[in-house]
Amino acid sequence: MSAEPINGVVVGYDGSEGSVRALDWAADAARARDLPLTVLHAWDVYLGGPLAVPVIDVQAIAEETLNDGVEHVRKAAPEVRVRTALVRGQAAAMLIDAAETADLIVLGPRGLGGFAGLLLGSVGAQVAAHAACPVVIVRGGGPDEGARRVVVGVDGSPASRAALKTAFAAADARGLSVRAVVAWESVPVKELPPLADEAGLRDAAERRLAGLMIPLRELHPGVDVETEVVAGAPRDVLMEAAGDARLIVVGSRGLGGVRGLLLGSVSHALVHHAPCTVAVVHAPRER
Template identity: 70%
Template sequence: MSAEPVTGVAVGYDGSREAIRAVDWAAAEARARGTPLTVVHVWEIYIGNPVAMPMVDLGEVAQQTLDGGVAHVHKTAPGLEVRGVLGRGQAAAALIDAGRTADLLVLGPRGIGGFAGLVLGSVSAQVVAHASCPVVIVRGDPEPPPEDGPGRVVVGVDGSPASRAALAAAFAEAGLHGLSVHAVVAWESVPVDDLPPLADEAGMRQAAEARLARMMDALRDSHPGVEVRAEVVHGAPREVLTQAADGARLLVVGSRGLGGFRGLMLGSVGQALVQHAPCPVAVVHAPDDDTGD
């Protein structure tokens, strides 16, 4: 990787159709943020039967792939500051390293594999889990046209530090692009035997709604132009958020949750959404010093 730190928006690129769509999404995001875009390509030689190795300069092919990604940005996003970074080794490790100084990492849902590889079926899970900055997996239609009013940023909330960071990121993204925020708490019914003494499910749900409102008050004040909708929806988190994200520009989730509102256990839910959501998914980590309410 380059000795120069990666700043602004960084996108993983391997020449696949999915990677091109990720580059387009990342370029639009970098332009909106007023930051540079770094296109990262990582290649690795897989040790096997030497006779089966192609008689080509793999490093040269990798450089050509990277140059193609940078050229695509110059063509489709003229005037945007862009540079290419070529890495050799494990794709996940290189991207995680880039995320130490970048503001945002953008990846496609999977890559073409082989030596050119960002094999994002596996790489994305590692990067989402360990990157220091938010990670966007560009799934579905990256920017569907809105039918009524502005487009939407959907955010899953459960009261955990990571979901509070996700909520703040959703407001920032909505303010940047002139979108609305749809904050969703997935509520699963509580078995009677699991209720604490002198508690009832209706009261707990009301408390969840009140807590969500309090969490959003400060963000409403700091983003007065952002339209907001907040709701508690009955159902399993994965299904609730998948349905809510249909037609959205972006779904934002925390990296893991507390189950504080009886749901959004984002260690597993977040991974499921990265694989199956109908729109791009941003995974946000809690600040290291966030200790909660």
């Protein structure tokens, strides 16, 4: 990577159709948040192929690919400040490195290096799991979709609280509403604490959710907010909620996650199968 830290929005571009949609989404995000946009293309020479290709030729192709992406952005969003990063190395590693100083990483669902049967390429999965900043996996038609809502999954974990902040910021920048959803799985009576009942616990969860909204409502007074506790497994509840969303935001790992896993089962399912664009947010690092 360059010695100069990369800030603002970073979009991974490889010339594929999915990465073009990611370019458009990233340009819209950079414009809405008044941030610079860096178009990043990673290239390398891999041994063991049937043909020996000179390094200089591979680099020339990489430069041409990057220039095509930059030209697309400058035509579609001329007001956005565009920067470039042509890096030699494994794409996921380069993007994870950029995420140390970037505000947002944006990727398509599967690039030219992906296998046809995979719903999410290995680069996207690795970056979503390891990046220090929020990672957006762009699906569908990009920023011009008709949906007017950002959905965010909440369970009170540090990652989900960080996801709430990301969801409100995204909604405020684009004039969208926020729907904060808690998935409530019924608790067997024998597992309830003494003197507790499920109705009381659910009521406490609703109050807790309302409390989490207070500082974000004050910070983003123009955002319409809906909160809801929905019965069902978190994966199923959030997958259904994503059906009419422009964007769904989830923490990387919730309260039910296994310690040590970088992506929980819910976030993993959404980045692979959600019907709309997905943002994965990690909890702030301890200092």
